[in-house]
Amino acid sequence: MSDPFSESQLHLNRRHFFGKSAKGVGVAALANLLGQDLLATGGVKIPDQFRTTAPKAKRMIYLFQSGAPSQQELFDNKPQLDKYFGQELSDHVEMNQRVTGMTAGQKSFPLAASKYQFAKHGQAGTEISELLPHIAGISDDICVIRSMYTEAINHDPAITFFQTGSQIPGRPSIGSWMSYGLGSSNKDLPDFVAMVSRGTGRPNCQPLYDRLWGSGFLPTQHAGVKFMSTGDPVLYLSNPKGFPARSRRRMLDDLAELNEKKLSEFADPEIATRIKQYELAYRMQTSVPELTDFSNEPESVLQMYGPNVRKRGTYAYNCLMARRLAERDVRFVQLFHMGWDQHFTLPKQLPGQCEDVDQPTAALIKDLKMRGLLEDTLVVWGGEFGRTAYCQGTLKRDNYGRDHHPRCFSIFAAGGGVKPGMTYGATDDYSYNITENPVHVHDLHATILHQMGIDHERLTYRFQGRQFRLTDVHGHIVKDILA
Numbered sequence: 001m002s003d004p005f006s007e008s009q010l011h012l013n014r015r016h017f018f019g020k021s022a023k024g025v026g027v028a029a030l031a032n033l034l035g036q037d038l039l040a041t042g043g044v045k046i047p048d049q050f051r052t053t054a055p056k057a058k059r060m061i062y063l064f065q066s067g068a069p070s071q072q073e074l075f076d077n078k079p080q081l082d083k084y085f086g087q088e089l090s091d092h093v094e095m096n097q098r099v100t101g102m103t104a105g106q107k108s109f110p111l112a113a114s115k116y117q118f119a120k121h122g123q124a125g126t127e128i129s130e131l132l133p134h135i136a137g138i139s140d141d142i143c144v145i146r147s148m149y150t151e152a153i154n155h156d157p158a159i160t161f162f163q164t165g166s167q168i169p170g171r172p173s174i175g176s177w178m179s180y181g182l183g184s185s186n187k188d189l190p191d192f193v194a195m196v197s198r199g200t201g202r203p204n205c206q207p208l209y210d211r212l213w214g215s216g217f218l219p220t221q222h223a224g225v226k227f228m229s230t231g232d233p234v235l236y237l238s239n240p241k242g243f244p245a246r247s248r249r250r251m252l253d254d255l256a257e258l259n260e261k262k263l264s265e266f267a268d269p270e271i272a273t274r275i276k277q278y279e280l281a282y283r284m285q286t287s288v289p290e291l292t293d294f295s296n297e298p299e300s301v302l303q304m305y306g307p308n309v310r311k312r313g314t315y316a317y318n319c320l321m322a323r324r325l326a327e328r329d330v331r332f333v334q335l336f337h338m339g340w341d342q343h344f345t346l347p348k349q350l351p352g353q354c355e356d357v358d359q360p361t362a363a364l365i366k367d368l369k370m371r372g373l374l375e376d377t378l379v380v381w382g383g384e385f386g387r388t389a390y391c392q393g394t395l396k397r398d399n400y401g402r403d404h405h406p407r408c409f410s411i412f413a414a415g416g417g418v419k420p421g422m423t424y425g426a427t428d429d430y431s432y433n434i435t436e437n438p439v440h441v442h443d444l445h446a447t448i449l450h451q452m453g454i455d456h457e458r459l460t461y462r463f464q465g466r467q468f469r470l471t472d473v474h475g476h477i478v479k480d481i482l483a
Helices: 004-009 014-021 023-039 155-164 174-182 245-266 269-291 299-305 315-327 346-370 441-451
Strands: 059-065 118-121 126-129 142-149 192-198 332-338 377-382 409-414 422-424 434-436 461-463 466-468
Touching (some): 059 155, 059 315, 059 346, 126 142, 126 422, 142 434, 142 441, 174 192, 174 332, 174 441, 245 269, 269 315, 299 315, 299 346, 315 332, 377 441
Parallel strands (some): 059 332, 059 377, 192 332
Antiparallel strands (some): 118 126, 377 409
16 A cells, blocks of 8 residues: 555656745745735734724624515605505606616506505614514614615626625625634634525525635635534534544544645645644534534523524524624624515515514524624624515505615614614615615625724735735725714
8 A cells, every 4th residue: 555645756746846946935935825814814813904993893793685675665664655656667767777677678667655564663763664573673773774785686696796796706705805804713613604594485586606605716714614404504514423533533633644745745725724624624523513502592582583493494593593603703604594586476475584584683683782792793684685666567556576676775784883773874755766875885895894893995815916805996984874
């Protein structure tokens, strides 16, 4: 049987020989390649070249509502739509925005009023729909932004844009940028965790791809780790049957020795990533079972999250998991909840979809607040774009649908130094155009990074001859919403 160390020497080629021989140049080149990455491994300390101010948030929970929630039904009350019900949108606004192929052929674009009532809540009097009574109950803890806008009009590029700052796949996700810029604060769990749940609205619409929590061209140690809804919480976490833990430990030690040898030969940062990930996986065999064990949670807390909290794969379960990850200082947790794409029969689909998220979302924010975690945990809730004021398909008083509308929509944020009990921005009477304080996706990303103590213009990574960043060449911090 051949010795793998000796065998590897036989594969030494001209490129490797000169690369290893030119030690001065080689070391300098390696330092340039790895320098930025190594700076991101120092725990909670933010490298000086990325820093902006003292961070207001140590961690982030991003509650992404995939499919695009309708702002007119949830956070942006438009009574004028009821007054002009059925009239053509073009009679009231200049329709100068492109529409999707799903409604481009419609001969009529009738205004559709929401059938749901709004009321003012909290000391700030924030208007929130009857579909979200639990979120309405925490209105003084959240900041509703009604003036978000984006560039993409179809789901996949729009979701990709929100996650990576680009409509084109291949860039690092926001959680990966966070891991790269801030490093790890828990050696036994990943920096970045992603979880996916299916809503009751349209559970099978708009697939989500692993690249949405991928590291792109950053070292793969910064990729999100997906927690599964069935089987092992993390793929291949358990040892095979008949394979004891001591054998796993011995195998990893031998594998690390082989990888260290290859790392010294090739100086490939992906080999270093592989070594770290094998060790993290080993530690997760202990940390993850403890993380997912809810037996120590008080019954009052479980009831606060709602009846589905014990059912793996539900939004409620994932919200409680997000809180447990936050209290273990996992840097970035992202929940994707599918089913918000209500093109038709919106009144039939939307109530159940809202019921999925209303109580668990409110419970998460209350739970973080009770534990003193909300002040340094930034929570963001929202989708990839908004919905049209006009009806897609046949309009009835009790049945209608809405197409995609990237020009204006609503999200909300809480904790992490964001002003609570506030509504920011405004749209016109038809939720077609923004009239006050527009907030672009790049602006949101710049503000998120700022609250985490990172200068969005300085958090860069060199790839294929140019410096890349999450906000590309754009983005302004939305200072008005910061405490």
